[in-house]
Amino acid sequence: MLSNFIKYFKTTRFKTTLWYSAVFLLLEVVIGIVIYAYLKHNLYEELDISLNKQAKMIYRFVKESNIDLQEFKSDSIYSSPNELVYDLIFEAVALNPKNTFVQVSYNNKNIFSTANLMEQILKNPDSSEVHSGIYTFADTLLSKHIIRAAYLDKDGYKIIVAFPLQLIDQTLESLTDIYIIIAPIFLLFSLIGGSVISFRALNRIDKIIKETNEITAQNLTKIIDGGDFNDEYGRLVTTMNKMIQRIKTSIDYMNQFSISASHELKTPLTILRGEIEIALKSKKTPAEYQEILRSNYEETLRLINIVEHLFYISKLDYSLVRIEKVPTDLAAIVQESVKKFSNVAEKKQINIIFNNDAPDNFKVLVDINLFKRIIINLIDNAIKYGNPNSDVVIAVDKNREDKGLIRISNYSEPIPQNILPKLFERFYKTEYSRNRELGGIGLGLSIVKSIVEMHAGSITVQSREDGFIEFVITI
Amino acid sequence: MRILVVEDEKKVASFVKKGLEEDYYSVDVALDGKEGSRLAFSDEYDLIIMDIMLPFKDGISILKDLRKEKITTPILMLTAKDDISDKVLGLDSGADDYLPKPFAFDELLARVRALLRRNNSEKNVIIKVDDLELDTQLHKAFRKGQEIFLTPKEYSILEYLMRNKNHVISRVKLSEHVYDYHFDSDTNVIDVYINKLRNKIDKGFDKTVLHTVRGIGYMLKEN
Numbered sequence: 001m002l003s004n005f006i007k008y009f010k011t012t013r014f015k016t017t018l019w020y021s022a023v024f025l026l027l028e029v030v031i032g033i034v035i036y037a038y039l040k041h042n043l044y045e046e047l048d049i050s051l052n053k054q055a056k057m058i059y060r061f062v063k064e065s066n067i068d069l070q071e072f073k074s075d076s077i078y079s080s081p082n083e084l085v086y087d088l089i090f091e092a093v094a095l096n097p098k099n100t101f102v103q104v105s106y107n108n109k110n111i112f113s114t115a116n117l118m119e120q121i122l123k124n125p126d127s128s129e130v131h132s133g134i135y136t137f138a139d140t141l142l143s144k145h146i147i148r149a150a151y152l153d154k155d156g157y158k159i160i161v162a163f164p165l166q167l168i169d170q171t172l173e174s175l176t177d178i179y180i181i182i183a184p185i186f187l188l189f190s191l192i193g194g195s196v197i198s199f200r201a202l203n204r205i206d207k208i209i210k211e212t213n214e215i216t217a218q219n220l221t222k223i224i225d226g227g228d229f230n231d232e233y234g235r236l237v238t239t240m241n242k243m244i245q246r247i248k249t250s251i252d253y254m255n256q257f258s259i260s261a262s263h264e265l266k267t268p269l270t271i272l273r274g275e276i277e278i279a280l281k282s283k284k285t286p287a288e289y290q291e292i293l294r295s296n297y298e299e300t301l302r303l304i305n306i307v308e309h310l311f312y313i314s315k316l317d318y319s320l321v322r323i324e325k326v327p328t329d330l331a332a333i334v335q336e337s338v339k340k341f342s343n344v345a346e347k348k349q350i351n352i353i354f355n356n357d358a359p360d361n362f363k364v365l366v367d368i369n370l371f372k373r374i375i376i377n378l379i380d381n382a383i384k385y386g387n388p389n390s391d392v393v394i395a396v397d398k399n400r401e402d403k404g405l406i407r408i409s410n411y412s413e414p415i416p417q418n419i420l421p422k423l424f425e426r427f428y429k430t431e432y433s434r435n436r437e438l439g440g441i442g443l444g445l446s447i448v449k450s451i452v453e454m455h456a457g458s459i460t461v462q463s464r465e466d467g468f469i470e471f472v473i474t475i
Numbered sequence: 476m477r478i479l480v481v482e483d484e485k486k487v488a489s490f491v492k493k494g495l496e497e498d499y500y501s502v503d504v505a506l507d508g509k510e511g512s513r514l515a516f517s518d519e520y521d522l523i524i525m526d527i528m529l530p531f532k533d534g535i536s537i538l539k540d541l542r543k544e545k546i547t548t549p550i551l552m553l554t555a556k557d558d559i560s561d562k563v564l565g566l567d568s569g570a571d572d573y574l575p576k577p578f579a580f581d582e583l584l585a586r587v588r589a590l591l592r593r594n595n596s597e598k599n600v601i602i603k604v605d606d607l608e609l610d611t612q613l614h615k616a617f618r619k620g621q622e623i624f625l626t627p628k629e630y631s632i633l634e635y636l637m638r639n640k641n642h643v644i645s646r647v648k649l650s651e652h653v654y655d656y657h658f659d660s661d662t663n664v665i666d667v668y669i670n671k672l673r674n675k676i677d678k679g680f681d682k683t684v685l686h687t688v689r690g691i692g693y694m695l696k697e698n
Binding site: 263269271 | 484486490576578579581
């Protein structure tokens, strides 16, 4: 149970949801702060403008009236300067919210205060406290809130228009309240939404995991569903399907290789087993035993030969054959190899003709041992399958791209054109090379091809109906 | 009993021939599909042992051709391929049995004996004609429980006659089935062997089993 929880916390689904919600929350906070700051700034600005405007209006009304307020005498209409001034500035004050405080003094004598000041006289601020006509102060008697005021000091008139920040504070407070209520709801929605979205997205991953888990070496033909979607998952599935295809190809290849290899090993083993069983079945003469042993020895050599070829081909497949290219006189190597075969060729009355058409000192970058292997293999084939009393022609030349060109031709049983490409296939044997006396196991030419390709070269073969066959190596 | 071995691997063909001959069979060898096909069509063999992978003409094609021509000689396929599909293909194409390489020679011999029994009413390893018994596994003959010593050729002739008991077998047919194709069918040799055989199996017993059918051939007959 606990481990299941821990497992869930480790899932991408959980992490995605968490990230999603965190980002959502952060956005929410940032937007909240921005709205809060913007609103606050705007409200203040508007208030400031209206306070300043009012102060200016009051100044204008008082100033324009040209009444000497210092010399005020009470009469039937106005009992106090306050009343007179109130009438003067009525227009400016009337439209204001009722809790706007207004105080006007002239030559440091208070001449007007709104009733809500309750006989209290506001202290005129220092000029240092005032910024563009606005300052703030606190007065617990007037309001719990900080009071913002416009101050105008002109021609002896000192006008204060003040307003408690109650309204702005309340507005901002309710905004905060709304946020505090809404934020968790939003968070909940983001959690649910995030989890639904990630569930839907990751559900396909789970499906892919499930299907991939079902794939083994035995059912590589299976295709993971979902490759037809053109999104990341679709591409993932397509990529995996392609990978499975590649794995299948190499497994098929390896299977085919081991089937062919074991098939190749079966023949000498059949002979060994059969001959030994017959030898043991009844008494034989010493000469017969000797003959059986000689044959067994031959088959053992053949087994060794096959195993060595198989081993070498595996090494080639896994790039374990090291290649050390050095500038090499190809003609010299070919000539040296030709000499080695002179006895074998003579026995079959085959004449080996060697032509060196390359310029003197013509050298090509090759691995000497691997190159020898190629040449020996091809000469061996040419003699082995060549008709008795025929010529094997070997020519070394330079092509236009300064690469080495080696041609080896002979006359043998005609090989049909459609068979030619198959000659380089592993374990392929023509009807004639199946004759085991010649010892073909169908790997030589495929090894030659691999080595030539390791040198970034190429090998081709052409034949004629009269039995002429020529291998051309460009290296 | 005459057996044709069609196998491209010379040495395999050679030891199979040798081993079968040690068991009193006469054996012909063909090293490729064409030759194998020619021999299988032209001569009467009691059994054909044939590889599937053969140069020029593969075993399956030969098999199909033979069966198409209503040649029902039992055929034992011998091959290095060991896939079930290969076995199925071989058997469905008309082969009677299948043996994957490398095989135990004793198993090959047992299968050969089994296949030779198949076209025969006699299903036992020991074939009987009255009180004459032939153990085809140990290659021994008995009359009234008493062992009769036979040379390999005498044994081959007796086996063929016993497998075809109650049927008249011509001298030519007899020589075809007990000799390989190197033998020029001088049927007088058969008469000599029959005489020797008659001395060994019938002489001194009240009932004769080996009869001469004048102008036609010989027959082992149950009373």
